[in-house]
Amino acid sequence: MGTTDPGTGFFGDRRVTAVVPALPDAADLSPEQAALVAEACTKSGLVWVRPHDLDRAVAAWHVWHADAVHVISGVDEQYLPLLQGVVEVTVPSKDTGARLLVVLARADLLPVRSPEWEAATDALAAKRLNALDPATQRERWAAGTVVTRLTPVHLVTAGAGADDAPSGAAPPPPSPATTRGDYAPWHLGGRLGRAARRR
Template sequence: MTAGDALLGRALVEEATKKSGLVWVRGSGPARALWHVWHEGAAVLVGDGPGEQPFPEGLVAGAPAEVTVRSKDKGGRIVAWTAVVAVLEPHSEEWEAAVADLKGKRLNAPDAERMTERWARECRVVRLVPEAPRTELPDGSLAAVPLPTAATTRRTAPAALPRLLLKRRGRR
């Protein structure tokens, strides 16, 4: 790999990750889809606390993580890259700068006014610093069994609902 290829790879990782709303992150266990913000050369995530996204197993300081970036419009994989995990200390200068960007992207927070205080107290803010992009395609399918979740599907509709919805509003 030449120096030009490395620069191109870094640029691809940065642009694709900036534009994607989700990245798939794998630590030592199964990969999880996580929302993120690109901040100062790394993907920054908040999670592992009440009301926030759960991180995959093995996402600890100094450990490697595999990141797969998807296309925002089509959902297909654009690039995969290896990252080094760095956990930010609450209220450090780096943490404050990262959280300022994260706060703007966090949707539907129940406590938007005190969200950063809760993150400092109960959550982890993690930086995924890119090491090397991978351009080769995987050999097999990346399909996996869905991870267990507390989310439920909606209940069945009442039996009379179709009649009510399809009922004519009056005769013409």
């Protein structure tokens, strides 16, 4: 079983690509670990996924279904990197955003209209917020998205870690986005009026 550097186990220090870990032939989660993973993934509506060939994680909304994380990616949905082979899944706390656990998962693309795909999309549709076209959503998903099952296989770490452990924070990726410097937001009474009231 390969090891994962603690500095790369969170949505973490992605400036150095981690060594590709090896997955066991079968899940080595104990019943207690499996229950912990299931509880964390059920409560959290967001996970961070990192394929072994990428150097940073990507946030994804998901649903916990049939003992696995299921994500959808494609047209009019979130865009995710190709998830195949070994995928690192980080589960944050719904309340604080702090890391709860990190697991290695086996990624499987679900064939469109297969029984597994139908069951997964039922679960995803029930959790999908602000759907654009509920009446035609299933057809759009079948035509322009991929549904991936991420089956937890090995628990890397659980808990927030020691006080002296690195935070794992990574700088934001490059982006052309910017803010306008010539626009001041409107304030009731204006800034001068607020200053006068304070005096």
